[in-house]
Amino acid sequence: MPLSLLLLVLAVLSAFAYRFGTGRARAIAPGRQQATLHSRPTYHGFYVALWCGLPALLVAVAWVAMQPILVKGLVLAGLPDSYSALPEARLNLIWNDIRNLALGDVVRAAPAPEIQAAAETFRRLYTIGQAALAVLCLVLAPLGARYAYGRVSRDLRARNRVETVITVFLVASSLVAIFTTIGIVLSLLFESLRFFGKVPPLDFLFGLHWSPQTALRADQVGSSGSFGAVPLFTGTLLISLISMCVAVPVGLMSAIYMSEYAHRKFRAVAKPLLEILAGIPTVVYGFFAALTVAPFIRRLGESMGISVASESALAAGLVMGVMIIPFVSSISDDVINAVPQAMRDGAYALGATKSETIRNVIVPAALPGIVGGVLLAVSRAIGETMIVVMAAGLAANLSFNPLEAVTTVTVQIVTLLTGDQEFDSAKTLAAFALGLVLFCVTLGLNIFALHVVRKYREQYE
Amino acid sequence: METVTVRDAMQTTLDNRLAEGDATPMPAKIQARQTNVHYGDKHALKDVTLDVREGEVTSFIGPSGCGKSTFLRCLNRMNDTIDGCRVSGTVQLDGEDIYDPKIDVVQLRARVGMVFQKPNPFPKSIYDNVAYGPRIHGLAANKDELDEIVLTSLEKAGLLAEVKDRMESPGTGLSGGQQQRLCIARAIAVNPEVILMDEPCSALDPIATAKIEELIDELRENYTIVIVTHSMQQAARVSQRTAFFHLGELIEVGDTEQIFTNPKHKLTQGYITGRFG
Amino acid sequence: MSEMTVDTPRGGAGTRALVAAGIGRRYRAERRFRLFGLVAIVSALVFMVLLFVSIVGKGYTAFLQTEIRLPIHYDVQTIDPQGLRDPVEMRRANYGKLYRDALHEMFPDVESRGDRRMLNGLVSSGATFEIRDHVFADPALIGKKGEVWVPASDDVDMLVKGNVDRNSPEHERRMTDKEIAWIDALAAQDRIETRFNWRFFTQGDSREPELAGIWGAVSGSFLTMLVTLVLSFPLGVATAVYLEEFAPKNRWTDIIEVNINNLAAIPSIVFGLLGLAVFLQFFGLPRSAPVVGGLVLTLMTLPTIIIASRVSLQSVPPSIREAALGLGASKMQMVTNDVLPLAMPGILTGTIIGMGRALGETAPLLMIGMVAFIVDVPHGFSDPATVLPVQIYIWADSAERAFVERTSAAIIVLLTFLILMNAAAVYLRSKFERRW
Known part of the structure; x- marks a missing residue:
């Protein structure tokens, strides 16, 4: 039975259990006597339904998490001895073959007989596992419901029990965010450590040459790629810098115009329009950058006699800047509106013009908040992926010329991890090391920026 | 109780004025005629006609929401900054209608300065706070002149002695009373003709209040001052003329002495004797 | 000057004159600043409009697809030589031959192998499956003749939609003069039309642009x-x-x-x-x-x-x-x-x-x-x-x-x-x- 069907059946069973629970409670205390129940009948219903669905669901989740690991162990143990001596990476590839074969995917022609046998075992174990799970769940659910049904009585504190379960669910939900962070840190750290086992961290962080092509066979020339990430860092910085040169002045000036000058009607139209820019998917920006902006800049350069790379940093940076404009402008807008009116009044009463008030009083007063917002925007630019994947280059040039093609950290992560390769090569692991750097830098920027912004807000509260 | 203290305060003011021989009325600096203010649908100020005399302190009193602050803000067109606010009627400064389209609001505010209820120094150094007005208006040709303006203004505001060693520290770091005097110094630095004060002492403790009141009395020599206050004692202590507002209307205006000792209108009498407000 | 500004009581003409002297410059700065703000907003909006115009301008034609009407002969010999109507056998039949024959019939003077291949290339390879689907939907067609609309290849599609410049030199475009002549001949017989591209909305991905859908x-x-x-x-x-x-x-x-x-x-x-x-x-x-x-x-x-x-x-x-x-x-x-x-x-x-x-x-x-x-x-x-x-x-x-x-x-x-x-x-x- 497929998992989704099983879950559906459990849901239906729980719904029935709910009906039985409420029915029983009403039977115990019919009509006017309902007040003699400790909890209202619906709570008894939920109580029975939870006993019906929850144990079975927990078993199903544990089963689904454990089954692949068990099956893998059993299948690999069943292979001839010659296989168990193989290195883990090789074994993983064979495992993939077995799984693909068993699940009916296309694999290399004519697999070895022992592989075919293993696939057969896999298929058998898999089917048995699924069936066992279904039987187990379908037994557990009625049993649980029966137990709870028997306990329904005047004195059963059904409401408290149900509320306890809900509270546990609430607490567990709020832990998901924590586990996500832990998961990110652990997975990045773990894979990066494996990478640093192959490439020294200092070579990675300070090396000037990046060419991650590893050879397929150990005896090939240049089998170890070089993993000096400095060109990626400079490329990322260059593109982020260009994007900030667009986003900060335009975003800030738009925010100022919106909040200080614009007529109410103009604002009502222009503000949502600007926000549309924030809602456009980055892949669309990437397409536009690669297909329209980059060729335009190239032609423009040619007409002025300057040679421009077709994947210039300028094109990617410009478009990324436009993408970030609404972000900068909405943060600046918040920050500017947080400056007390008294500050404005003070300047106006001295006879300052609007722009003098803005430039000399409001912007300096809002500066910490604006700086915080810009740092958040920088962290966005550094982590932005699709625009640079589509519009920036792949070659790692150590260059600060915006007209040349440079590559970025995110571009390299994508190139290293898309396409077929084994998971354990230095090349794939390098992507995780880059991911770790990206994570640390953006996290640092975010924490610092949020701190600055919060301090700023407290100042005026 | 209330009336007794007010009378006492009155007596001192009267004595002062007699000592100075300042009995003849001064010419009108500001003349408001049939001034009305609407905030959206709300009629906040109704047909106010009033003269502010040159070289005197005029105080506006009345219960909160009576329109006294609104009227004050009309005098240097600070109401312009509020959305949906309309002013009709005329307000003349030295015989010129300040709501005339030909009048430039920036120039007007350079002539009519304002001090607010809550001290609002800019988040800049003490020096830069005072230098702000002269800088934007281009009143100083060089650094020495600017220094002189700043020092003189601080001196006039009675703050120089307290801050002369820390001119570069932020203005927001001063105490409340000092901040308010800094704001007065900031207004003086532009060398205005009129200074409007919107409840300048309401956020201050009694000692700081006393200092500001003293200062107002000194400033009267050089500037025409209009002060909004909710404290009748303060009005009695610092002003020569008093106007009483109620529900957006000007009920009565006259010499402070007369308003507090012999009010003509029942509402005024009720207010100063503490029956409402 | 300094005396006037500092020591003149009650405002005075000196201050007023200084303020008035600077006012023009200050208002010019004010207008400039305001203009910057407006320019910022407008440039962001212009960029957005450019983006939308460029994408819609490039994309709307994909909702139409060039198709070619071919007189197909559902040849028994090709589809079901034994006449068993066995679906497994019929599925294996060479339906591509049907449209290639139709094309050959229309242009009998195309002889050389290379040219024949080029001619067949006008029609999308997806035509094979569409003809097959026609046969399976209505087996009575076998042995008869019928006009069928089949998708043209992507290059033809681009030419018909005007995305390829016919006047550019031959070696710079993907269509040879010969192919263009055939297309014009088909067009002259009303056999080429751009029709609503339902494949785009009903098909999965494909290596052939004319067959690819979302x-x-x-x-x-x-x-x-x-x-x-x-x-x-x-x-x-x-x-x-x-x-x-x-x-x-x-x-x-x-x-x-x-x-x-x-x-x-x-x-x-x-x-x-x-x-x-x-x-x-x-x-x-x-x-x-x-x-x-x-x-x-x-x-x-x-x-x-x-x-x-x-x-x-x-x-x-x-x-x-x-x-x-x-x-x-x-x-x-x-x-x-x-x-x-x-x-x-x-x-x-x-x-x-x-x-x-x-x-x-x-x-x-x-x-x-x-x-x-x-x-x-x-x-x-x-x-x-x-x-x-x-x-x-x-x-x-x-x-x-x-x-x-x-x-x-x-x-x-x-x-x-x-x-x-x-x-x-x-x-x-x-x-x-x-x-x-």
Whole structure:
């Protein structure tokens, strides 16, 4: 039975259990006597339904998490001895073959007989596992419901029990965010450590040459790629810098115009329009950058006699800047509106013009908040992926010329991890090391920026 | 109780004025005629006609929401900054209608300065706070002149002695009373003709209040001052003329002495004797 | 000068003159500053208009497809020589021969092998399957003749739509003069027409631009979004309710809160790395599957939903809570019966916005293999699938000229979905917005 069907059946069973629970409670205390129940009948219903669905669901989740690991162990143990001596990476590839074969995917022609046998075992174990799970769940659910049904009585504190379960669910939900962070840190750290086992961290962080092509066979020339990430860092910085040169002045000036000058009607139209820019998917920006902006800049350069790379940093940076404009402008807008009116009044009463008030009083007063917002925007630019994947280059040039093609950290992560390769090569692991750097830098920027912004807000509260 | 203290305060003011021989009325600096203010649908100020005399302190009193602050803000067109606010009627400064389209609001505010209820120094150094007005208006040709303006203004505001060693520290770091005097110094630095004060002492403790009141009395020599206050004692202590507002209307205006000792209108009498407000 | 400014009491003409002297310069600066602001807004908007115009301009033609009407002879010899009507045998028949014969009949003077191949190339290879489908739909056709519209190849399509300049030198375009002459001949017989491109909306991906459609990607997006919604909405609301209504204010909840704010700002590609390492490598879930994509997007969308839900819960006034508790409701009853319903419009708005972002997200899905070339339309949560934005990325990378048009059209579809979702959010907000 497929998992989704099983879950559906459990849901239906729980719904029935709910009906039985409420029915029983009403039977115990019919009509006017309902007040003699400790909890209202619906709570008894939920109580029975939870006993019906929850144990079975927990078993199903544990089963689904454990089954692949068990099956893998059993299948690999069943292979001839010659296989168990193989290195883990090789074994993983064979495992993939077995799984693909068993699940009916296309694999290399004519697999070895022992592989075919293993696939057969896999298929058998898999089917048995699924069936066992279904039987187990379908037994557990009625049993649980029966137990709870028997306990329904005047004195059963059904409401408290149900509320306890809900509270546990609430607490567990709020832990998901924590586990996500832990998961990110652990997975990045773990894979990066494996990478640093192959490439020294200092070579990675300070090396000037990046060419991650590893050879397929150990005896090939240049089998170890070089993993000096400095060109990626400079490329990322260059593109982020260009994007900030667009986003900060335009975003800030738009925010100022919106909040200080614009007529109410103009604002009502222009503000949502600007926000549309924030809602456009980055892949669309990437397409536009690669297909329209980059060729335009190239032609423009040619007409002025300057040679421009077709994947210039300028094109990617410009478009990324436009993408970030609404972000900068909405943060600046918040920050500017947080400056007390008294500050404005003070300047106006001295006879300052609007722009003098803005430039000399409001912007300096809002500066910490604006700086915080810009740092958040920088962290966005550094982590932005699709625009640079589509519009920036792949070659790692150590260059600060915006007209040349440079590559970025995110571009390299994508190139290293898309396409077929084994998971354990230095090349794939390098992507995780880059991911770790990206994570640390953006996290640092975010924490610092949020701190600055919060301090700023407290100042005026 | 209330009336007794007010009378006492009155007596001192009267004595002062007699000592100075300042009995003849001064010419009108500001003349408001049939001034009305609407905030959206709300009629906040109704047909106010009033003269502010040159070289005197005029105080506006009345219960909160009576329109006294609104009227004050009309005098240097600070109401312009509020959305949906309309002013009709005329307000003349030295015989010129300040709501005339030909009048430039920036120039007007350079002539009519304002001090607010809550001290609002800019988040800049003490020096830069005072230098702000002269800088934007281009009143100083060089650094020495600017220094002189700043020092003189601080001196006039009675703050120089307290801050002369820390001119570069932020203005927001001063105490409340000092901040308010800094704001007065900031207004003086532009060398205005009129200074409007919107409840300048309401956020201050009694000692700081006393200092500001003293200062107002000194400033009267050089500037025409209009002060909004909710404290009748303060009005009695610092002003020569008093106007009483109620529900957006000007009920009565006259010499402070007369308003507090012999009010003509029942509402005024009720207010100063503490029956409402 | 200095004397006038400093020592003149009661304002004075000196100050007034100085102020008046500077006023022109100051107002010019004022106008300049104001203009900068306007220019900033207008340039951002102009950029947006350019983007939309460029994409719509390039993409709208993809909703039409050039087709060629061919007189097909459903030859018994080719389809079913034994006359058994055995579906297995008939499926193997060479239906391509039917349209090639038809073309040859129309242009009998094309002799050389090279030219014949070029001629056959005018029609898309997909014609084979369409002719077969005709036969299977109506076996009575066998042995008869009939006019059939079949898709033209992408190069023909581009030429007919005017995306290829006929007047450019022959070696600079993908169509030779000969091919253009044939096309003109077909056109003269009314055998070429651009018709509504239903394939674009009903087919999966293909290497041939004229056969490629977005249905596979749309289905993949739908399945992925379903997983995301089912997981992130309850989890997000539960977290928000816990943090707002139940959690004690201590270090622990502070950590959760800071953590959520930071998660919201982590680059999306990092979530992809997480998905690759944890869901694919550790738990062994299938690559390219909507369920994994949904899981990754759930983790990415959660912070957005949590933050929006918390804001919405905060806006419910405490008096409502006090009233409920005062009537003897338990805290849980107060939340579920009184607070949540009032906060729901705001929570839904936040959820829609979060889902919109997830729908347009590409980078993390590349990490978990949703970038593979997948022809089949996915039917389950673990079938290999791709999603609309990734499809756009894949097509944008393709060399064929005709894919530019498809990519733009796919973008138009994606943006339409997003606009509809945002409109729904705006509608919800305006309909249920309450000021306390």
